[in-house]
Amino acid sequence: MANCARIEDNGKKRIVIIGGGFGGLELAKSLKDADVQVVLLDKQNFHTFQPLLYQVATAGLEGESIIHPFRQIFEAQPNFYFRWAEVQAIDTTTQMVETTIGLLRYDLLVMATGATTNYFGDKLMEKAALAMKNIDDALELRNTVLSNFEKALQIDDEEQLNSLMDYVIVGGGPTGVELAGALSELRKHVFPKDYKELDFIKMDIHLIQSGPQLLKGMSEEASRKAQQYLEDFGVKIWLNRRVQSYDGYTVTLDTGETLITRTLIWAAGVNGAPIAGIKPESILKGNRLQVDVYNRVIGYENIFALGDVAAMVTDENPQGHPMMAQPAIQQGKLLGKNIINLLAGKSLTPFQYHDQGAMATIGRNHAVADLKIFNKEIRTQGFRAWVIWMFIHLISIVGFRNRFVVLFNWIWSYFSFNKGIRFILGKTHENIPVEAVTQKAVI
Amino acid sequence: MANCARIEDNGKKRIVIIGGGFGGLELAKSLKDADVQVVLLDKQNFHTFQPLLYQVATAGLEGESIIHPFRQIFEAQPNFYFRWAEVQAIDTTTQMVETTIGLLRYDLLVMATGATTNYFGDKLMEKAALAMKNIDDALELRNTVLSNFEKALQIDDEEQLNSLMDYVIVGGGPTGVELAGALSELRKHVFPKDYKELDFIKMDIHLIQSGPQLLKGMSEEASRKAQQYLEDFGVKIWLNRRVQSYDGYTVTLDTGETLITRTLIWAAGVNGAPIAGIKPESILKGNRLQVDVYNRVIGYENIFALGDVAAMVTDENPQGHPMMAQPAIQQGKLLGKNIINLLAGKSLTPFQYHDQGAMATIGRNHAVADLKIFNKEIRTQGFRAWVIWMFIHLISIVGFRNRFVVLFNWIWSYFSFNKGIRFILGKTHENIPVEAVTQKAVI
Structure with a gap:
């Protein structure tokens, strides 16, 4: 048996x-x-609060603050059994x-x-790209970003240097937009202090979106504002483009344009x-x-x-x-x-979706929100949307301990302009060794 | 070149x-x-506050709260260069x-x-035992302890069950003592709620010390009290014994006695x-x-x-x-x-060690401390030592963010009798598969 x-x-x-x-x-x-x-x-033996994964990936929050053990959540529910x-x-x-x-x-x-x-069956892309679906992905991205800069300190060749310092994010939904915004904050406030020998004018953040606007599904107002904020933060937005291929170094778009990066983050399908x-x-x-x-x-x-x-x-x-x-x-x-x-043999109630709207944060003091409250639509952008975004996320996180640690990190980051979790701890994405490509370029 | x-x-x-x-x-x-x-x-790109590793290993603190990025520590020191x-x-x-x-x-x-x-050249021991020297070790121990209990839920055989639920700690110095104390707290307050189907009377915590007392180098008073506290918490202390061998399952002591465990923590030499x-x-x-x-x-x-x-x-x-x-x-x-x-061609000052004493915490409200303040020896145990221990560790941790997160976790744990970081996230110690040994036992 x-x-x-x-x-x-x-x-x-x-x-x-x-x-x-x-x-x-x-x-x-x-x-x-x-x-x-x-x-x-x-x-996994824990629930993950996915909306904040991008903050774990960008060194703003410790992974442990957005996950919660199932056994603790259901401690007081006698009919509940968890199996890992x-x-x-x-x-x-x-x-x-x-x-x-x-x-x-x-x-x-x-x-x-x-x-x-969903890499649409592209095996090379699947191997070369980084995903953003779970806590392991987020930690791997954090480790990869930090180790890229550590490696960049050893590189002379301009193209190689750019390949380590540039980021390509595929997908202009909330994850892509929030990640691009958080990376641009690191570029502005944190990395130049950490890596004084690198010139951060060279660090490009590309955001690629297949359609004509960001945050598809949100209001035209929200999309437009999100794009404007990102452009103000220096993110390069490529609309109406799809990634054709990526080999761990060269990104080819369906328009024939190419970008060079060692770090492509797949936040699309x-x-x-x-x-x-x-x-x-x-x-x-x-x-x-x-x-x-x-x-x-x-x-x-x-x-x-x-x-x-x-x-x-x-x-x-x-x-x-x-x-x-x-x-x-x-x-x-x-x-x-x-x-x-x-x-109990009783009749069932059909499901009816209550759309409460959507929101995305771009950076400190900047967010966009389309809210539906009592069937009333409220559209807001900027500081007010950012405060609403923080409040809603904070009350949604499971567990008092996590809520407190997240709040503290946010307050600390806000006043110090810092992100405290800059650790290379655990798995780092392994690409073609920098040396291999460097030597190829030299020959 | x-x-x-x-x-x-x-x-x-x-x-x-x-x-x-x-x-x-x-x-x-x-x-x-x-x-x-x-x-x-x-x-590693961060400094580790080693004295609190044992709290990371026992789900009391997130790893990120006791490490600090070198680049941040030296942000304002222009003559400093870090290389990973x-x-x-x-x-x-x-x-x-x-x-x-x-x-x-x-x-x-x-x-x-x-x-x-130092495994004294014992290769089998090195492979089968867990260490407690760095943050990776501590996280691996946490993951291993938690996954042991998840696995134990699937086991019928009594000996197999004990092998997963019992812990052997080798070395009665501060690390061994603090780890044994923290495990006994988890056994008392946390695990019975998490794993209601397991009987925690079966969980044994063994502490093995080669000499006649724990905390060698501290006062006789401190050693005696530490032993008493641990015994009150139900830790089994084996003095004057050395581990002869460990194969991942059976621990053999130099007295010929044997213990069964899948988790031996080497906190000795x-x-x-x-x-x-x-x-x-x-x-x-x-x-x-x-x-x-x-x-x-x-x-x-x-x-x-x-x-x-x-x-x-x-x-x-x-x-x-x-x-x-x-x-x-x-x-x-x-x-x-x-x-x-x-x-500068000037003469050098010879080093003179100022012994400030030593301390170890055993569990909530219980610690031992031998302090030397202005050449005055102060020996204290119990609640007062525990408060002093916390205060000294808290001010020694590098970084305001870490200090705050550690303090919050301590306060939260104290009042909730809980340890919040019960995640299996990252590497788990791989031993002989439980099934393999189970089948052997059945045959």
């Missing part, structure tokens, strides 16, 4: 949730008082999840697996991340699982999906909801109630 | 310091106003340091390379960590470099050593000074002045 994951069978219906992102977390919480067994599986495991496949006929710790039976299964970076074992007809373009208005995966009775991996395709939303925190959180909350109703 | 590390030759005498621990840091600071070029080489490099060897005839970034010429060289864990290229006659037992009262390495004119790697052997101190922070700091300060005098 196959190895089985050990979780006591207490006679209750077992709800297995795969993934503890925003959606999975909300769902597990909303099942707090249900007479069921809630099992959360995640390959990666899910490899599901078997829908035997109702089993295959994981790195063995097989696990489910009564109801919820896929809350989120999204992965994402794909849903479903698990093997779901029938192909339930999987839509972009690898998302098609769900009905109750988040039930089409073609299954007892399998649900929510958040980024779920596409609730309706006439109103032919693409499903945006792959953002809010739809996942709202779906998680409602699905918890619906599961309780389902088990 | 060999590749050379690029540092501008500004015509000034170049002092190369290898290692930015307590001694190297103090030395570089004390050369602030000297008309020289100070070059600090370190394989590992030193491979030195050539004393050409006055060159061979590093991972190329050759570097020196006028004066200072070895501040510290100490490494340390060796000096000198660099290849120094003549063997200058290297003493324990790999320390013999220095005169001016910290000059015996047999060389322009090579100095300080801190753990230096043994200033005198009639008073036949073993050199203790391998602790204080001698390194005091030597660093004086050596800076002496180097300035040396270059």
Whole structure:
């Protein structure tokens, strides 16, 4: 018999949730008082507050301040079980999840697996580019940026020097915009003090966006202001361009233009991340699982999906909801109630998305926000948007300890014009050795 | 010609310091106003406050709160140059340091390379044991402890379960004592809430000490109290015993007794960590470099050593000074002045160690301290010692940001009885797979 994951069978219906992102977390919480067994599986033992990843990547926050242990979050929820495991496949006929710790039976299964970076099948790009999806990515980017400058101190050749000092960010959504802004702050206030021998006029930050404006999906006003702020901060914005190829050194755009960089950050497309074992007809373009208005995966009775991996395709939303925190959180909350109703034989409530707007911060005192409060749209930019952005993010972070450490770091950074977490600690992105390319250039 | 590390030759005498621990840091600071070029080489881009490593290892502090970037520390010192490099060897005839970034010429060289864990040549032990010398070690220990319990949830076999839940700490100095105390706090206040399915009566913490008392070098009173506190916290203390062997599973003591554990922490002997290229006659037992009262390495004119790697052997101190922070700091300060005098042709001041005492914390409200203030000895234990311990460590941490984050974590932990950094993030110690041993036991 196959190895089985050990979780006591207490006679209750077992709800297995795969993934503890925003959606999975909300769902597990909303099942707090249900007479069921809630099992959360995640390959990390903590929840990640993804909206602040870019601040970890740019030395503004310690990684530990935006993550929170699942076991601590659910300390007071007796029906909750966490298992640190990666899910490899599901078997829908035997109702089993295959994981790195063995097989696990489910009564109801919820896929809350989120999204992965989509390189559109470009294997070279996947190897050469840096992603920005999880805490490991963010720490790797931080280490890479810092070690680039340490290496740059040893370089004479101008092109080699630029390849280490220049950054290319692909994708003009919130992550790309926020990262470009934070890098430009480091360039202005921090790096020139750290690396006095380098000339930071040489450091270019390129932001590449496939469409005609940044922050697609936000108001025209927000896009325009975000672009203006970034340009004021010296970020070079390339609109209406796609990256054709990247080999770890040369970026080629679809217009034929080229850029040289050792650090390309891929903040563009994402794909849903479903698990093997779901029938192909339930999987839509972009690898998302098609769900009905109750988040039930089409073609299954007892399998649900929510958040980024779920596409609730309706006439109103032919693409499903945006792959953002809010739809996942709202779906998680409602699905918890619906599961309780389902088990009690009661009728279910269809999901209705309450768009609360979107926001992005560009740098100190500069943000853009399109808010929807009581169905009233409020558009604001600049200092006021920046204060709102900070407030909303601060109250959204899980855990008092984290909230306090983040707030302290923000206050300290604001008054000192400094970013304190400039450590090369852990994995650094390995590219072609600088020496190899240098020698090639010399020959 | 060999590749050379690029540092501008500004015509000034170049002092190369290898290692930015307590001694190297103090030395570089004390050369602030000297008309020289100070070059600090370190394989990490930050200074580590080693006395709090054990709190990082036991989920009490984030790693980032006890490390500080060198470039930030020396931001306002124009004669200071940092290079992120590992030193491979030195050539004393050409006055060159061979590093991972190329050759570097020196006028004066200072070895501040510290100490490494000494496994007395036992290769199996070196592979199977965890060390506690740097931030990577501390993070690896934290990840290993947490993943042990995650794995334990999957184990039926009693012996296997104990092997994951039990800890053996070798060495009853401050690190061993503080680690044992912190683990016992986790066992009492934190882990039972996290892993409700495990029975923490089964979790044993063993502390092995070769001599007849803990905290050798401290007063008999301090040793006795430390032992009493640890025993009250349920730590099993094994005095007058040495570890004969450890294969990753079974610990064999020289008395023939055996213990089973997957996690043995080696906090016993340390060796000096000198660099290849120094003549063997200058290297003493324990790999320390013999220095005169001016910290000059015996047999060389322009090579100095300080801190753990230096043994200033005198009639008073036949073993050199203790391998602790204080001698390194005091030597660093004086050596800076002496180097300035040396270059000015003035006479040098011999080093005199001012013993300020020693202390160790065992757990909340419990510490032991032997202090020497104005030549007056003050011995105190319990709550008062614990408050003094916290105060002295807090003011010793480099950087306002770190000091604040550490203080906040301490206050938060004190009132919540919690340790917030329970993340499996980064490297985990890889042992024999649990399954392999489980199967062996079943067969």
